[in-house]
Amino acid sequence: MACPENMFFLIGLFMSGVLACFGKRDMITTLPDRLDVLTGSCVQIPCAFYIPDQNYYKFNSTILISGVWFKKSPQFGEGLDNVIFNSSETVNRYEGNITGNMSQKNCTTVFFNVTTSSSDKYLFRIESQPFCATDTEKSVDIVVRDLPPSPIITVSGEVKEETAVSLNCSAVAPCPEHPPELIWTLPTQFTPENQLQENPDQTKSVLSTVTFTPSYLHHEKNITCTAVYPVGTINKTAEHTMMLNVSFSPKNTSASISPAGPVLVGSCVNLTCSSTANPPVTNFTWFQISGGNTTQVASGLSYTLNVTVGDGGLYYCEARNSNGLGKSEEEKLAVKGETEIFL
Structure with a gap:
């Protein structure tokens, strides 16, 4: 009426x-x-x-x-x-x-x-x-x-090695009868959970959640979420790519001694420690094994030694950050004229 x-x-x-x-x-x-x-x-x-x-x-x-x-x-x-x-x-x-x-x-x-x-x-x-x-x-x-907006990727909490983390991808669904399909591209195996949800303003969106346990090998790897919208007989797509920032303890820690061969007393030897970590290593520590004893001898990324009697032995370094530590293999420093009694 x-x-x-x-x-x-x-x-x-x-x-x-x-x-x-x-x-x-x-x-x-x-x-x-x-x-x-x-x-x-x-x-x-x-x-x-x-x-x-x-x-x-x-x-x-x-x-x-x-x-x-x-x-x-x-x-x-x-x-x-x-x-x-x-x-x-x-x-x-x-x-x-x-x-x-x-x-x-x-x-x-x-x-x-x-x-x-x-x-x-x-x-x-x-x-x-x-x-x-x-x-x-x-x-x-x-x-x-003519083209859909990009989906949005969010991360719940810190991405840390050996700790389960959830990645969320959301895309607007202005036509709930034909919501977008969300497709993940990840450097690991996963099973997504998808749902159509209502936003505070009563509009609709699609949310896809992936839960996985990252390793340090996933650090700086790209992840992508692609939203595929069905429109008539065609699909229209938009994607969002982000780089994973995985927090992990020191890995691939190694020690090197230069020169590597037997050295004379009074000569100069450089010991260098290297490691991969996120966040970066905050502390390097050097140890010597000689005569069955392990002794902390220095700290720092590099250690310069003016060789004296008794400096021969096995050396290794430890790298530490807020997530833990990594230990290198032992490297031998041979001093000419010394008896090799390391253990």
Whole structure:
């Protein structure tokens, strides 16, 4: 049933911004601020409305309630072109349905086959006897694109060796009837868990979670999440790639002695320790094994030794960071003229 003032619809819309300054809003609409949509796909607009107390007695939820969508364009007072959907009409400019229960103040709407020309701000209006209202202070900005936005990868907690970690990939699902498929590319075996979830603004997104236990070999390896959107008979894709930053204790720790051959007393010998770690090694320590005893002899990445009697023996280094330590193999320093008694 049409409103008595329906013939003044456009004039009322044009003046509503002015009239709102002199009174309370006749209706309060809840809409997302923005929806990013793919050309040729559908878009679901989460929508709900509330009738303030001063007008609630006018609202009768038991009779037919019509929902009207129109563009918020500077020219909307110049003609009917800005009205793109009216649920009381059988033919509309936009193909769609109000899927929400209007009697329960749910005006959620789906539009199909959107095009780039559909990009605009949209407002919602209800029409029922004896009450009609438009919330001119709330609109949804629909942005239609040819390519989907990139998914978002997040990591739950620190990525540390031998500790299970979860990777999350999320992608918007503006058309919940045809949500995107999320595909992972990882340097390890995995089993994803996927779900369609509702966001705080009632829009939808797809979340894919992968849980795995990284090793130090995964450090600085790329991971990729690809979102595949079905649009008609084709797929449109977008991806997000990030590099893993795995925290691990020192690995591949090794010691070297130069020169390597037997040396004379009084000569100079350089001992160098190397290791791979994340975060970097904070402390290198040198040990000597001689005559069955192990003695700490120096600290630092490099150790320069002026050889004296008794310096012959086995040497090794330890590298340490906040995650633990790594120990090198033992290297022999032979001093000419010394008896080799290391153990």
